[in-house]
Amino acid sequence: MFEKILIANRGEIACRVIRTAQRMGIKTVAVYSDADAASLHVEMADEAVHIGPAASAESYLVIEKIIAACKETGAQAVHPGFGFLSENASFVKALDEADIVFIGPPTNAIGAMGDKIESKHLAKQSNVSTVPGHMDLIEDAEEAVKISSDIGYPVMIKASAGGGGKGMRVAYNDEEAREGYRSAQNEARSSFGDDRIFIEKFIEEPRHIEIQVIGDKHGNIIHLGERECSIQRRHQKVIEEAPSPFLDEATRAAMGAEAVALGHAVNYHSAGTVEFIVDKDKNFYFLEMNTRIQVEHPVTELITGIDIVEWMIRVAAGEKLGLKQDEVKLEGWAVESRVYAEDPLRNFLPSIGRLVRYEAPESDEEYNGRPVIRVDTGVEEGSEISMFYDPMIAKLCTYGPDRLSAIESMRTALDSYYIRGINHNMGFLSAVMSQDRFVEGRLTTNYIAEEFPDGFLGLEATDEQTKILVSVAAVLQTNLSEQTALAAHLNGISGVDIPVELTVFVDRKAHPVLIDLQDDGYLVSGDGFETLVRGDWLAHEPVFFGEVNGKETVIQIDRRGPALKLTLSGLTVEALVMESRLAAYNELMPEKLPPDMSKFLLSPMPGLLVSVAVEEGQSVKAGEELAVIEAMKMENILRAEKDLVVSKISASAGESLVVDQVIIEFE
Template sequence: MIQKILIANRGEIACRVIKTARKMGIRTVAVYSDADRNALHVEMADEAVHIGPAPSSQSYIVIDKILEAIKETGADAVHPGYGFLSENAAFAEALEKAGIAFIGPPVGAIKAMGDKITSKKLAAEAGVSTVPGHMGLIADADEAVKIAGEIGYPVMIKASAGGGGKGMRIAWNDAEAREGFQSSKNEAKASFGDDRIFIEKFVTQPRHIEIQVLGDTHGTVLYLGERECSIQRRNQKVIEEAPSPFLDEATRRAMGEQAVALSKAVGYHSVGTVEFIVDGDRNFYFLEMNTRLQVEHPVTELITGIDLVEQMIRVAGGEALAFGQDEVKLNGWAIESRLYAEDPYRNFLPSIGRLSRYRPPVEGVKADGSIVRNDTGVFEGGEISMYYDPMVAKLCTWAPDRVTAIDAMSKALDDFEVEGIGHNLPFLSAVMQHDRFRSGRITTAFIAEEFPDGFHGVVPDEGSARKLAAVATVVHQTMQERAAQISGTIGNHRRVIGQDWVVRFGDADYALTLDGAADGAHIRFGDGAVFVVASDWKPGSSHAMFTINGTDIGVKIDLVGTGIRLRWRGMDVRAHVRSPRVAALAGLMPKKLPPDTSKMLLCPMPGVITTIAVAAGETIEAGQTLATVEAMKMENILRAERQGVVKRVAVSAGASLAVDELIMEFE
């Protein structure tokens, strides 16, 4: 039996492994870099070892430093999590040589399946349906363009050792193939230390559906159903669910059996994931096999009741699986939303900083039978670093059916408070309310098709606008009553609070009257509609529940100047509640215009300038590459929006910039 596990990872996955190990009575060891000295996984583990500077290339992926930590602590097993060294065959071999149990698959399977080029060949030999592509190594951009032309555009350019959307580009023409090849190589080398690239046909209108497999060292391999991972942005998964709303039982079984056959062909044990692209006719094509625990494993755990981390530990300890394929049952529906430190209002660019507020929804079983789970590795007051992946948490919900699971997720997102960084909570909320998502008519192009100009927040419809106007009025009334209590009575006079108000957000005005009653505030709109609103909000509270005509909604509330900022279901409005006279005067006030930055290129995120592609005096064309910024292990190419001339370049390659710092000016 394994006695002590060293977790060669960080963040939420390290915390996740610690929870299961603790449940099993196994001691844990955390490793940490300079940037993670005060991280949650360090606090949770029984022991912790410092392994180097913040960059992962100097800490988390340095095999010798992990081996030193193992020796120092006497750990007899290592769980690699995902990313970093999780699919590194040299690391698994080093552990085997040192007599340390690797809580993962055998070295041979990592080599065969972890390398996407080799895995494609093996899958084809095993009779698994594969996507057309070039499986050989590609020497340079010229060869990449030639191969892409032979396969036929569009093509997917991918890092052989990649994962998590890193080192991956879609090219629709020669220029994009040339540029994408170099960017993929750069990202792959920075993230995985391996810059080999391959190219395959990009299947249009695809769904990304993957099969979870689990095998032991005694020859048993099972499949545990599928996960739909089609909601992606820049090839990075954003929302996952299990099961898929698209598969029928016959297709599920066929995919599962192929995944098991492939796993057995390489002598696989531990957990793994076989990824497929599925077209509109339910034809499926093998993409790759990830020889590790997946980020989205919680949704499989929620519908099967199987703790995958526990099974990994037991398999690594030599135990046989205690159940067979017939005993694997899929129960209900689970949704996972990935909370990223990225600003959806700035084209999802990475965001770093201190979490001035971090208050997830309460986990556990709810009154309606739904379940909320939040896997995280951060805490209020902690720092989001530029050195690592931007994922902050994985919020999951379970319910007996898909619609109820989505509704439970919507409520959980409403209740999730995050401040201090840019984050994608409003975008996740918007997706949950989107008709196309709710109907299950999704593909990997969903975000690109439904948000072609980026995300700019959800514009309230009339019903939602009235709810928010009612909420703003109740908040304002509560503040007025508090002020009246503080000021007290002067002589025989007490401050009188009006009943008639005008609520403005955006360009919309809502004239209404508020009357107090035993069952809550009665808010009457100009057309006679009445909203009865009850609330537990108190001044200073950043979140509150409001019951509006019998329906509960959770709203985030911030008092900003004379306004009230309200956030709900992806909507973000700043409301002003004024008396009719003040509202009329406010309408006469001039509007402040934002500064003109049209002749400047500003750094869109905190990061490092890796390249400056133009010089002062140079004429540029629309779409031309101007500079490249690297942040959170991703390269971001900055392009010219229009034709012009470069007046001045303010920085050089290698400069570390904050958000909105000047890179260059134009004439």
């Protein structure tokens, strides 16, 4: 077994590999760029080596620097994580020449499966069902349009070296094919240094289901069941689960057998994932094989009890697999939510900044000896989300005996996850977890587009949620008054005369309530409802853990002057609690309106202004492209929201932008 390994990655996957290596008694080496000098993976590792500037092309993607770090520290092997050099055959070859072990598959498998075009040819030769398409190289946008038209719309335009949703576009007509080819090629060139593009038929109403395989260097390959990855946005997975709520045993066995056969065809060893598109009739088609560990591997680990990272290390060291196929048992259900630094209310644009407050959910509860809540992250309070890398904050996983219990645990975990300093997508994740369609398992890769056709616009409070939030707000404000009075030694220990009449303004609507003590809690009586609230809460705590009418309830709290900002199941409201005799005065206060910025195109994020598509004096129609901004390796096209005339161009292509910087001014 290795004595020391280097992790050629950053963030949560680097931390994930370090944890397993430490448990195995293996020393670890982290590498880091200028932007990651204070990162958690650097703190966790036994040693750390600086490898260059923040840009990954000058640090994490430089093969010579990784090898030099191995030689400097005496690392015998390299785990690549995912992304960066994880599927780079030249990297594996360079490691071999330096007598350093690659903790991953052989070079030939990476070459055959990592290239989507070649892998499609190989799959066909191996009698694996594939999606109809054009697998040869495409010269330009006009050829892409012709091929797309011949295949028949809709089509998927993909980067050959792509992954993680980058370099992918769906086109429904010639114009979208032309634009999609250009954008996919630009993203592919920027992210992978390889701008080759191919096109295939886009199957409507599909599910994205993948099979986890693992093999050793002795010819043994098994699969560890499937993962449902259909909840996607811009082809980037958002929520995954294992097993799939759609597959039956026969389909699972057939897909597993096909995935294993494909692995044998390339003499595969280490962990890998064979991805399939599955239609409504359970017909499945080979999509691609990822020759690395996947972001969503924790859900497979939870339902199998197998540490995939551990077996990657053991296989690389020459050990045989410790399991046969019939010994793999799928027990319980696991769900994973990807927590991203992005703003769902602004079309999920990346959010960059420092985590000024960070508290991840915790639980001592277990099922089958495995945690009910698992958080894989590479950040801590004070960490910075950089514009140079992927915006993932964490992978939040829950596990239980069945799908409904895993979903319910996920709802509670999302409510408990407190992050401030940047925007995040947990409100959106909570919204999905609460939808009947999701709970029933009626999923497709079009789920988000179908359920949120106008984007995520936030949530409207139900009557029940309003009653809960009004009641808890009244109790929290009462607790605050008591704690303030106690600290000032005023009015004795209680500080507040109970019972008391209060008025709770939720988003400026008044809710009169009476609050009294009852059964070790507070009884809140309002218009047509009574709510019993129990729970201890101190003024400095950002989360209320308690019971409302006997049901476990978790609510996040932010104090905004005299008001309380409360978040429940992704819904955020502002509550102002006042003594009823003062409430009438509050209703007379004017509402402060935000300034009108409709005449400006503002940068929604920090990033690089790639291009400006209009000129001063030009008339533009709603939906037309105005500018393209690149951030976190993704191109974001900004479009006109209505018909406008350009008055002034305030920024130039190639310029680095800050949030809300003016790009274009309109008449």
